[in-house]
Amino acid sequence: MSDLDRAGKRQLRRQFLEERRALEEAAHVRTGEVLRDTLRAQxxxxxAGTVACYWSIGEEPDTHxxxxxxxxxxxxxxxxxxxPGGELDWAAYEGPESLAEARYGLLEPTGRRYGVEAPARVDLVVCPALAxxxxxxxxxxxxxxxxRSLSHKGPHTPVVVPLHEGELVADLPAEEHxxxxxxxxxPAGLRVFDPGSPVWQAPPVPGAARS
Structure with a gap:
């Protein structure tokens, strides 16, 4: 990616962050309610499986x-x-009292750690994004x-992103990684990009006979 493209991504980040700051609290609540109700209905x-998620802060769509x-x-x-170094470890949420203040204004879990490769063993990843x-x-x-964390996920593990209205856009610059x-x-509901993707299919049962 060229320096010009990187500068464009920085500008896009500033734009989406400014738009989030302008949202009313009701927008965060509404997105969080739709996220909860929509995903649980799928x-x-x-x-009762394992889900990798995140504890939203500030103007992010509510995941609480x-x-x-x-x-x-x-x-x-x-x-x-x-x-340190930009990796994500993963720990179990065990109720609001299990969260502790961390860097960048985040709240992080203090429960059992599952390691940086935990996304390889979960059923679903709910991931943050600006757009x-x-x-x-x-x-x-x-x-x-x-x-880096998503690179560990399995082929049958879908990644879903909650977004505010206006954050699903026509095109974004992409890098190889x-x-x-x-x-x-x-707020309008679920949008699946490729319904035929293996992530939406049940994983093969080990030892099952092939037809």
């Missing part, structure tokens, strides 16, 4: 409702722990932490 949503609902219904919910385009290219904050996402949830 047939591929694990009833989703995390709480999944945990209360028996799912193991993993939240990120930022490590996503219609081919699944994700615009993050520029640190690359989530791209960018990991595309599989779907977004906006």
């Amino acid at each position: 047939p591929w949503m694990p009833a 409702r989703l995390v709480t609902a999944l945990w209360e219904h028996g799912a193991t919910v993993l939240l990120p722990v930022f490590l 996503v385009d219609r081919s699944g290219v994700r615009l993050g904050r520029g640190a690359g932490c989530y791209d 960018d990991v595309p996402v599989d779907a977004v949830v906006t």
Whole structure:
């Protein structure tokens, strides 16, 4: 990617962050409610499996409702722990009292750590972004932490991004290391980019006979 393209991505980040700051609180709540209700209604949503998510802060689409609902219904919910060097470890959410203040104004879980390769063993990843385009290219904050973490995920693990209205866009600049996402949830509901992708198919059962 050229220096001009990188400058363009920085400008896009500033633009989307400014637009988020202008949103009213009701918009965050609405997006969080739609995220929780939409994902829990999907047939591929694990009833009591393992979900990698994040604890939203500031103007991000609210994920607190989703995390709480999944945990209360028996799912193991993993939240990120930022490590020096730009890697993400993952630890179990065990209720709001299990969260502690961390760098950058984040709240991070203090429960059992599952390691940087935890996305390889989860049923679903809910990932943050400032925007996503219609081919699944994700615009993050520029640190690359989530791209590195998503590189560990399995072939049958969908990645879903919650977005505010207006953050699903026609096109975004992409780099080689960018990991595309599989779907977004906006206030309008779920948008799946490739319904035929292996991530939406049940994984093969080990030892099963092939026809």
